[in-house]
Amino acid sequence: MPGPDPYRELREGVRKLCARFPDTYWRELDEQQAYPEAFVRAMTEAGYLAALIPPEYGGAGLGVAEASVILEEVHRCGGNAAACHAQMYVMGAILRHGTPEQKQRYLPPIARGELRLQAFAVTEPEAGSDTPSIRTTAVRRGDRYVISGQKVWTSRVEHSDLMLLLARTTPPDQVRRRGEGLSLFVVDLRGNLGKTVHVRPIRTMINHHTAEVFLEDLEVPVEDRIGEEGQGFRCILDGMNVERILIAAECVGDGDYFLDRAVAYAKERRVFGRPIGQNQGVQFPLAQAYARVRAADLMRFRAAELYDAGLPCGPEANMAKLLAAEASWEAANAALQTYGGYGFAREYPVERKFRETRLYQVAPVSTNLVLAYLAHNVLGLPRSY
Numbered sequence: 186m187p188g189p190d191p192y193r194e195l196r197e198g199v200r201k202l203c204a205r206f207p208d209t210y211w212r213e214l215d216e217q218q219a220y221p222e223a224f225v226r227a228m229t230e231a232g233y234l235a236a237l238i239p240p241e242y243g244g245a246g247l248g249v250a251e252a253s254v255i256l257e258e259v260h261r262c263g264g265n266a267a268a269c270h271a272q273m274y275v276m277g278a279i280l281r282h283g284t285p286e287q288k289q290r291y292l293p294p295i296a297r298g299e300l301r302l303q304a305f306a307v308t309e310p311e312a313g314s315d316t317p318s319i320r321t322t323a324v325r326r327g328d329r330y331v332i333s334g335q336k337v338w339t340s341r342v343e344h345s346d347l348m349l350l351l352a353r354t355t356p357p358d359q360v361r362r363r364g365e366g367l368s369l370f371v372v373d374l375r376g377n378l379g380k381t382v383h384v385r386p387i388r389t390m391i392n393h394h395t396a397e398v399f400l401e402d403l404e405v406p407v408e409d410r411i412g413e414e415g416q417g418f419r420c421i422l423d424g425m426n427v428e429r430i431l432i433a434a435e436c437v438g439d440g441d442y443f444l445d446r447a448v449a450y451a452k453e454r455r456v457f458g459r460p461i462g463q464n465q466g467v468q469f470p471l472a473q474a475y476a477r478v479r480a481a482d483l484m485r486f487r488a489a490e491l492y493d494a495g496l497p498c499g500p501e502a503n504m505a506k507l508l509a510a511e512a513s514w515e516a517a518n519a520a521l522q523t524y525g526g527y528g529f530a531r532e533y534p535v536e537r538k539f540r541e542t543r544l545y546q547v548a549p550v551s552t553n554l555v556l557a558y559l560a561h562n563v564l565g566l567p568r569s570y
């Protein structure tokens with residue numbers, strides 16, 4: 186980036202906060218599979234999670250570029266924003282598609298951190314990449330919808346007051362286009378958990394707090410439907426670009442985390458009487474990963490710039506996520522190799538992040554689906570599905 190970094194102050198603020206949560210904090214949580222309560226509280230109190238909420242609703246009113254810098258720094262400092270990043274962007278569906286009354290009801294308490302809206306229930310056991318084939322059904326009965334079905338991989342549901350839920354309101358054979366007939370709801374989990382909403386945590390290779398969610402005759406008032414009935418898929422699609430840009434930034438942060446540590450280690454670790462970093466066999470993978478991280482970083486800022494200017498950014502947001510997820514993985518591999526055997530040791534900084542950064546090639550959207558999007562929508566190749 187030519188000239189001084191316009192985000193310097195923002196970065197320094199986040200770094201200062203993150204310094205209170207060093208590698209040891211994250212490692213212990215990882216070992217106990219525990220939720221980073223203290224970190225999330227600090228992020229909330231600092232106002233970072235309200236970055237994208239406009240000032241009239243009590244948020245900071247920042248752009249996606251700034252929001253992405255916040256998450257990037259968390260990752261560069263060794264943290265993992267997955268515990269709370271959705272609090273930043275899930276509310277976007279209400280902001281963009283909610284009624285004035287819904288915005289007034291939800292956004293100020295979310296901005297103040299009094300309400301956590303950080304669970305987003307889309308994926309189902311039979312519908313991952315293929316969202317329009319979801320089966321969870323919402324049936325209108327008077328002034329409420331009655332919702333039954335099952336979700337899977339609903340992250341942070343146990344640490345959220347509200348959950349955004351996509352459900353089918355019209356059977357697939359009665360809609361004009363695939364993707365129609367789905368509706369979006371804000372579900373108040375308080376009072377419903379253990380009654381009409383049952384949660385079964387999924388243990389994963391990372392400390393992610395994700396779960397299966399079973400819905401049995403869950404009642405949601407009509408006024409908690411976001412957007413038009415049947416148009417829920419459209420309501421979440423525009424939010425996906427924001428999600429992709431933010432995830433790309435997290436990957437850039439991970440990439441730099443790996444490079445910071447691997448470079449320091451390569452300078453200090455001596456083998457055959459000289460630092461291992463003096464060998465080109467050690468230098469080049471790090472240099473290559475560095476170049477890829479920087480290239481992905483540029484695409485992240487390009488996508489954010491377009492989004493913040495109100496311009497279409499689907500291709501750029503998808504490419505940013507694709508390139509950044511690959512770059513962070515390449516940096517992870519280069520770092521692990523640089524650390525040699527110690528790369529595998531829990532007390533060294535690489536192995537936890539190595540596991541964590543692998544996720545981004547699968548979720549929230551897998552690399553193949555991004556490539557298919559580019560092939561179909563940008564290159565104009567025949568649709569494969």
Ligand SMILES: Cc1cc2nc3c(=O)[nH]c(=O)nc-3n(C[C@H](O)[C@H](O)[C@H](O)COP(=O)(O)OP(=O)(O)OC[C@H]3O[C@@H](n4cnc5c(N)ncnc54)[C@H](O)[C@@H]3O)c2cc1C
Pocket residue numbers: 304305306307308312313314315337338339340341389393395544547548549550551552553554557569570
């Ligand atoms: C830790 C974690 C947290 C998550 N959090 C959430 C969450 O909070 N909310 C939520 O709704 N979901 C969440 N997900 C789900 C995530 O979005 C899905 O895992 C992802 O969309 C892929 O869906 P799937 O796992 O069903 O894979 P599938 O759709 O079954 O795909 C399996 C593989 O086949 C490939 N594939 C499928 N179709 C094609 C095709 N046509 N062409 C080429 N390749 C194809 C895919 O790329 C993938 O590699 C989470 C997942 C994980 C692992």
